[in-house]
Amino acid sequence: MAEKYPLPSVTVDIAAWAVLESDLKILLIRRKVSPFLGAWALPGGFVRVGTGPDDQGEDLHEAAERELREETHLRAGAVSMQQLGAFGSAGRDPRTRVITIAHWCSVRPELAAYVRAGSDAEQAAWFSWPKIDDVEIAFDHRTILDHARERLRDAIAHEGADRDLTPERFSIAELRAIHEASSGAPIDPANFRRHFLARVAAGEAVATSGARVTGRRRAVVYEWQRAGLNPAS
C-alpha cells in the first residue's frame, strides 16, 4: 500500500504522578525548543517508527517509558505505564499535524527525588496539582492533564492504583494521605483502616516486622504483596 497522502507525526506524552509530603504532584518539563519555548509541558516525544515491514519500531508503551526515562531519568520498571488515550485534534500543534498517545503512571516517593532534566528539557520538576493553574502549559497538555487527573482518581478509588504511589513500606496513615490527596477530601481514619484491613485479609498486603514511621504512636508498617492470591474486588 503506497501512501500518497500526508502522514501525521505520532508522539507519546506522559502524565507522571506522585504524592510527596501528602501533596499530589505532577511531573512537568520546561521546554527548551520552539514552539512554547520556556513553557511547561508533559514529558514526551516521537514514537520510533521502523524502516519497513520487518522493522516497525517500538510499541507505544515502550515509547512512553523511553521518553520518560530520557527526559526525566525515571527508569522503566519503576513505574507502571498505562495508556490514557489519543489526543489528535487538528491544530493542537501549530507546526504540523501531531497525534499524541497520552499515557499516565505513578511514581513511588523514594524515586521521585531522582528526577532531573534530560536532553530535550531545560528543567524537570514536580508541581503541586492545585498550583499548576498558574503555570503556562504547552500545547493542549492542560486538557490531557485534566483527563489524567480524572483517570488517576478512578484508578485509586476503584482499581488499586494506590499501590504504585506508596513507599516500599508504609503505614495505614500514609496510605490514607495518598487517598486524601487524590480525592481532595478528608477520609475517616477508622473506616479507612477497616477497608484496608480487608485488603490485607485478601492477601493484597502484609504487615512487616518493622514499625513506627511518624506521628505519636507506633504504627504497624505494611508492604504490598507481589500478587494478591484472591482477586481484589
Place this chain on the structure above:
Amino acid sequence: MAEKYPLPSVTVDIAAWAVLESDLKILLIRRKVSPFLGAWALPGGFVRVGTGPDDQGEDLHEAAERELREETHLRAGAVSMQQLGAFGSAGRDPRTRVITIAHWCSVRPELAAYVRAGSDAEQAAWFSWPKIDDVEIAFDHRTILDHARERLRDAIAHEGADRDLTPERFSIAELRAIHEASSGAPIDPANFRRHFLARVAAGEAVATSGARVTGRRRAVVYEWQRAGLNPAS
C-alpha cells in the same frame, strides 16, 4: 520542524454496537482488499491529514464518524462516537507501521437495518457477539473488540450508555433486554423497574402518551429526555 524520521500511518477503527431482537450485535465489514482479504474487520480507515499548518485535516472523532458512514452508511449524529484507545503495536499490520485510534458507538435498532456496505467493503453485517468466535477477524481487531466489549459493559452499567441502544420510544422490558444482553445475565424485572423509575424521577426519561409495544399487557412507553436536570449518579 523537518521530520527526518519515517512516519506511521494513523487510522481509526470503529466498534459499533446494537441490540437487535434481544441480542448484542457488533458491526463488521468484509474486506475486499489485501491483506486479510475476505476476513471480517472493524469498519475504519485512514485519518485525513491536511497539507500544512493551516490545513491539518480532520479531528479523530470526525474521522471515525466519516469512516463509519462511508463504509456502512450509518450517518453521523445517529451515533455518539467515543474513543476507546490507541492500538499501535509494531507488526499489527504486516505492511507497515499503522497506529489505529479505536472508537466505539451504539446504534439505535431502527437505524441498524439501514446498514449496507460502502466503497471499501464487500459486505457489512451485524454479528451476534458470541458467534464472532467462529469468524476470521483481520489484524488485531479481535483484541480491540474485547476491549470494546468491556467498555460497553461498563458504560451501560455505570454511565447511562443504554440511552443510545434503545429505540426512540421503549418500554421498561425492552430496556431490560438491553441490559441483559450487555451483562449476559438475567435481571430481576421488579428491581430493574424500580431502578429505572428512579432515573425517571431524576428527569432522565419521561413517560409518553403512547402505550403497549409487545407482550400480553399494555406497557407504559418512555423516551429519553434531552438532558437530565439532575446529574445521573
Place this chain on the structure above:
DNA sequence: CCAAAAGTGTTAACAGTACACCCATGG
C-alpha cells in the same frame, strides 16, 4: 500528664437482592 495519632466498637442509613404476590389482557 497531656495532646495527638493509633486503633476499636457501635449504629443508622442505604442500596442491592430475592422472592411472593396482584393485575390486566390477548388468545
Place this chain on the structure above:
DNA sequence: CCATGGGTGTACTGTTAACACTTTTGG
C-alpha cells in the same frame, strides 16, 4: 378463563458513613 408478562410489596443482606470511645507514646 388462563397463561403471560406488567407491575407492587416487603423482608433480608451487606456495605458505607458517622461518630463516640479506648490505647499508646513523644514531648
